[in-house]
Amino acid sequence: MIQIWFVLSLGISWVHGGVNKSCECGIAGINRRIVGGTTVLPHAYPWLVSLMLGPKLHCGGAIITDLHILSAGHCITFGVHFRELTVYVGMHDRLDTSYTTHRVVNGVKHPHFTSNAVRDINDIAILTLDKKLQFTENIQPICLPDPTMDFRHLPLTVAGWGKTRQGALTSSRYLLETKVQIVDGEKCKKSNIYKENLVSESMMCAYSLGKDACQGDSGGPLFSTHKRTENKKWYQVGIVSWGIDCAMPDYPGVYTIVAKYIPWIKKQTEKGMYCV
Numbered sequence: 001m002i003q004i005w006f007v008l009s010l011g012i013s014w015v016h017g018g019v020n021k022s023c024e025c026g027i028a029g030i031n032r033r034i035v036g037g038t039t040v041l042p043h044a045y046p047w048l049v050s051l052m053l054g055p056k057l058h059c060g061g062a063i064i065t066d067l068h069i070l071s072a073g074h075c076i077t078f079g080v081h082f083r084e085l086t087v088y089v090g091m092h093d094r095l096d097t098s099y100t101t102h103r104v105v106n107g108v109k110h111p112h113f114t115s116n117a118v119r120d121i122n123d124i125a126i127l128t129l130d131k132k133l134q135f136t137e138n139i140q141p142i143c144l145p146d147p148t149m150d151f152r153h154l155p156l157t158v159a160g161w162g163k164t165r166q167g168a169l170t171s172s173r174y175l176l177e178t179k180v181q182i183v184d185g186e187k188c189k190k191s192n193i194y195k196e197n198l199v200s201e202s203m204m205c206a207y208s209l210g211k212d213a214c215q216g217d218s219g220g221p222l223f224s225t226h227k228r229t230e231n232k233k234w235y236q237v238g239i240v241s242w243g244i245d246c247a248m249p250d251y252p253g254v255y256t257i258v259a260k261y262i263p264w265i266k267k268q269t270e271k272g273m274y275c276v
């Protein structure tokens with residue numbers, strides 16, 4: 001009888017927020033190589049997705065389970081309903097149609113998401129896909145960070161097809177990446193625009209390290225490896241939230257800190273399967 005209950009409770013924990021011990025998160029594509037500020041080699045970052053509004057690139061996002069995309073709250077606000085979005089996964093070249101597309105059946109933004117003309121607070125959202133992703137070399141989840149991991153002083157990667165919140169006229173055909181570094185919260189708050197708007201507990205600023213200061217698609221991930229896993233796995237450190245646009249490299253971009261929202265993310269993704 002004890003054994004039967006043991007088996008039953010294992011079964012229940014599998015259904016609720018399952019972790020699949022036979023797959024790994026945060027494994028970059030075999031083509032990966034550091035190419036600061038330029039085109040990423042195809043499928044180097046297999047968790048990157050684009051959220052399309054018809055033919056237009058609307059936002060970026062990242063695969064975190066076989067059913068869920070982590071993105072920004074503002075991507076499903078301001079007149080855009082999650083049902084209007086199509087998620088392109090496994091994409092590199094926007095003109096090569098070998099990517100797969102998914103519809104979005106649910107979109108939840110943080111209950112305390114707020115926005116004004118300058119900034120968004122609690123700018124985080126989870127989208128649920130219409131069907132489970134089949135993980136392949138080109139489609140992989142990124143790891144969620146442990147809140148005790150320190151990502152200061154590390155070069156962080158932000159990638160996207162180049163459309164910014166401010167609305168570039170054209171976006172890139174190929175996935176682009178930029179390296180950035182976290183700016184001390186106090187230093188970032190000294191900037192005139194940011195001082196009234198920065199909630200340093202849940203947002204962080206990061207400066208571009210390259211000449212190419214464009215910060216990828218809003219809603220997209222800011223990610224890095226960590227020495228705790230011997231720099232072999234990539235973790236999502238932030239979500240591209242807001243900032244002054246690409247033309248003004250002196251202003252750092254502002255990112256939602258993913259580690260501050262882990263319990264909320266886990267609650268929204270109970271039906272998905274995580275890799276370890």
Ligand SMILES: *[C@@H]1O[C@H](CO)[C@@H](O)[C@H](O)[C@H]1NC(C)=O
Pocket residue numbers: 020021022023135273
């Ligand atoms: C767990 O991951 C492995 C390797 O990716 C996969 O073959 C298997 O189908 C997954 N299990 C479930 C229940 O999704």
